[in-house]
Structures are given as C-alpha cells and as structure tokens.
Amino acid sequence: STNANTEYDADEIVNSGLDSMIISLDGTTQKTYNKYRVNGELQKVIDNVKRLVTAKKKHKKQNPFLRWQFLVMKHNEHELGKIEELAKELQVDNLDLKSIQIYEKSDINNFLPTNPKYRRYKVDGDSFELKYGIKNRCRRIWTNAVVNWNGDVAMCCFDKENEHKIGNVENTSLTQLWKSKSIMSIRNQILHDRKQIPICRNCLEGVKIRIESTEISS
Numbered sequence: 001s002t003n004a005n006t007e008y009d010a011d012e013i014v015n016s017g018l019d020s021m022i023i024s025l026d027g028t029t030q031k032t033y034n035k036y037r038v039n040g041e042l043q044k045v046i047d048n049v050k051r052l053v054t055a056k057k058k059h060k061k062q063n064p065f066l067r068w069q070f071l072v073m074k075h076n077e078h079e080l081g082k083i084e085e086l087a088k089e090l091q092v093d094n095l096d097l098k099s100i101q102i103y104e105k106s107d108i109n110n111f112l113p114t115n116p117k118y119r120r121y122k123v124d125g126d127s128f129e130l131k132y133g134i135k136n137r138c139r140r141i142w143t144n145a146v147v148n149w150n151g152d153v154a155m156c157c158f159d160k161e162n163e164h165k166i167g168n169v170e171n172t173s174l175t176q177l178w179k180s181k182s183i184m185s186i187r188n189q190i191l192h193d194r195k196q197i198p199i200c201r202n203c204l205e206g207v208k209i210r211i212e213s214t215e216i217s218s
Contacts, residue, residue: 001069003037004045010055013064020065023049028079028086035075036111046090053091066092072118072211073100073111087216097211101202102128118211134195135206141187145174153177155186158203 001022013021025045027033033042052066068087072080080097087095099120100111108128112119121128138156146154147169148162155164164186167177177183186197194200 003040004048005037005040007044007048010048010051011059013052014055014059014061018064020063020067021052022067022069023092024069024071025049026071026073027076028082032076032079036071036073049090049092065094067094067096068092068216069096069098071098071100072113074109074113075111077113077115077118084214084216087214092216095214095216097213099209099211101204101209103202120207120209129201130207132208134200134203136191136194138190138194138200138203138205140205141183141190145178147174155183155199158205159199163199164197 001024003024023045024037025033025042026036027042030042033045034040049066049068052064056062056064068083068090070076070080070083084095097118099118100113102108102111102121105126105128108123108126112121112123112128120131122131140156140158144157146157146159148154151168151170152162153166153169153174154162155166166180166182169177172180189197190200
C-alpha cells in the first residue's frame with residue numbers, strides 16, 4: 001500500500017511484476033485530504049495515479065491492479081458522493097470504502113463518521129467497542145512471527161508497544177520462542193477469551209473493515 005505522495009518511476013513499477021497496489025486517498029479536496037494525511041499533497045497523489053495508469057496502457061499491462069482505498073471519517077463523509085466520479089476519471093480498477101480505527105475517546109468526536117453505517121464501533125458516551133464483538137480466534141499468532149529491530153519478539157503485528165514480549169532472538173532461537181510457554185499461554189487465552197487481552201479488543205483480525213467495494217474499470 002502507498003499514500004502515493006512520493007514521486008516514482010511509473011514504468012519501473014508497472015514492469016516490476018507487482019500484482020496490485022493499494023492507494024490511500026481520503027479526500028477529494030486538499031483541505032479534506034490534509035486533515036488526516038497531514039502535509040500530504042492531493043494533487044501529487046492524483047498525478048502519480050495518472051502516471052501509473054498511463055504506464056499500464058503504454059506497456060499493455062493489466063497489473064498492478066490499482067485499488068483506491070478511501071478511509072471514511074467525520075470530515076470526509078460528505079465527499080462520498082464525489083469519489084466514484086473521481087475514481088472513474090483517474091481510471092483506477094477498484095474503489096474501497098474502509099472504516100477507520102480509533103484508539104481513544106477523543107477520536108470519537110474527531111474522526112468517527114456521523115453515519116453509523118460507516119463505523120466499525122458502537123459508541124456509548126465516551127466508550128466504544130467493536131460492533132460485532134470479538135471472536136475467539138486469530139490466525140496471525142500461529143502464522144506470523146514479529147521480530148522488532150532490537151531482536152524482541154512481539155506477540156503479533158498489532159502489539160505496537162511490545163506489551164506482550166515473548167522473548168529475544170539474541171538469547172533464544174525464534175523456533176524455541178515460537179513454541180514457548182509464553183506464546184502458548186497467549187494462544188490458549190485467545191481461543192477461550194480473547195477479549196481479556198487488551199490489545200485484542202481493538203484489533204482488525206476477524207473484523208469487517210471494508211464497508212463497500214466497487215469495480216471501476218475492466
């Protein structure tokens with residue numbers, strides 16, 4: 001995925017063999033776009049997308065499949081009626097509406113859309129929780145090992161602050177850590193009562209985050 005704010009060689013990307021590219025673009029005006037993508041330039045994103053589309057045509061390539069991802073928030077939901085038209089103009093392949101993830105009570109008023117249809121949370125005053133609850137499952141903790149820059153092995157990719165450190169590969173092999181009592185205990189808790197692990201309560205695993213997906217061009 002990319003915010004497409006960096007100039008790149010469109011021909012090189014198209015000829016690289018890349019299958020798909022998610023382009024994060026959350027506004028149709030600079031004012032709206034900059035609210036979340038601070039210091040980003042909407043026109044630069046649009047120009048970069050156009051260059052990619054042109055390169056695909058030039059080299060007669062179907063890929064990379066260009067997926068525009070629009071994160072629906074309070075300050076941009078009024079632009080939803082305009083984005084499909086812009087998507088057609090840009091000639092991207094697909095347009096996805098995605099719900100936003102929030103972390104604290106101030107985010108409720110700052111970012112959550114007013115239309116509940118576009119929220120992944122139910123709100124009660126200053127508190128919020130995932131609409132459809134948390135299922136006792138998680139494939140990532142069985143399939144994805146996360147080793148941080150200092151060798152620490154985290155519980156998963158969502159453990160951004162390394163709250164559930166499993167160990168360190170400088171002291172113990174990754175194979176041993178992957179079968180250790182620490183991670184086995186966490187896996188067992190996930191299977192029986194996942195919501196008791198604080199970071200799991202707001203995790204994307206098993207949560208529907210895509211609101212709507214529209215095919216734009218063939």
